[in-house]
Amino acid sequence: MTDSQSRDIFGVLVRKNSHKDIRRLKRESSVATIHGNKFWKSTSLLIDYLESSPPKPNMRVLEIGCGWGIGGVFLAKNYDATVTALDADESVFPYLHYHADINGVNVTTVKERYENVSVDMLSEFDMVIASDICFWDEMTKPLSDLIHRCYQAGVERVVMTDPGRQPFRDMAEECFEKYAAIYENWSVPHPYNISGLVLDIE
Ligand SMILES: C[S@@+](CC[C@H](N)C(=O)[O-])C[C@H]1O[C@@H](n2cnc3c(N)ncnc32)[C@H](O)[C@@H]1O
Numbered sequence: 001m002t003d004s005q006s007r008d009i010f011g012v013l014v015r016k017n018s019h020k021d022i023r024r025l026k027r028e029s030s031v032a033t034i035h036g037n038k039f040w041k042s043t044s045l046l047i048d049y050l051e052s053s054p055p056k057p058n059m060r061v062l063e064i065g066c067g068w069g070i071g072g073v074f075l076a077k078n079y080d081a082t083v084t085a086l087d088a089d090e091s092v093f094p095y096l097h098y099h100a101d102i103n104g105v106n107v108t109t110v111k112e113r114y115e116n117v118s119v120d121m122l123s124e125f126d127m128v129i130a131s132d133i134c135f136w137d138e139m140t141k142p143l144s145d146l147i148h149r150c151y152q153a154g155v156e157r158v159v160m161t162d163p164g165r166q167p168f169r170d171m172a173e174e175c176f177e178k179y180a181a182i183y184e185n186w187s188v189p190h191p192y193n194i195s196g197l198v199l200d201i202e
Helices: 020-028 042-052 070-079 090-102 137-153 166-178
Strands: 006-009 012-015 060-064 082-087 107-111 127-131 157-162 181-188 194-201
Touching: 006 042, 012 070, 012 090, 020 090, 042 070, 042 127, 042 157, 042 181, 042 194, 060 070, 070 082, 070 090, 070 107, 070 127, 082 090, 090 107, 137 157, 137 166, 137 194, 157 166, 166 181, 166 194
Parallel strands: 060 082, 060 127, 082 107, 127 157
Antiparallel strands: 006 012, 157 194, 181 194
């Protein structure tokens, strides 16, 4: 249920850092080391975009750099997606499983860097999603390489969102040249109040 310590993000219940359960998880787990310490607003961009351009039902979805994994939880809850959530930092997973639980869905987690996700592994998925995972210059090349492997693996669709940082712009512009892609500004008004970029490759 939503209260002052929780948010309703497009029908997904998301706890604030001040919520007692999140404070308990923080005491019990190790500290997130690559910014997976909270729900990032780019997820609202991702979900709003997916609502306007919905996936097919029952897709096998891989969320990379999942953090709390709210994008994957949304797809599991609303589109019966079978979701695998991948992150280099396993300390994010207790928060992800907690949110999957309170939203009544299951999500499988994998500790791995996206640089190491192979064509073989990608061929198990129909769709790859991500929000706010391209924030350092050194992430641009590994992510465009990952998208190339998605293409080789026959992944049907890759959707990524970002608040508009330059490393993401560089990666997205390269992909826009190479693939059949939508690359556009996206804004989500009150109460979400976030603007950024969407890259949608089919
Ligand atoms: C800014 S957070 C975004 C989390 C989540 N996607 C969201 O929008 O709330 C970036 C996430 O990417 C993960 N990450 C960073 N580099 C990664 C890599 N090379 N492979 C896999 N995950 C990575 C971090 O651990 C963190 O959870």
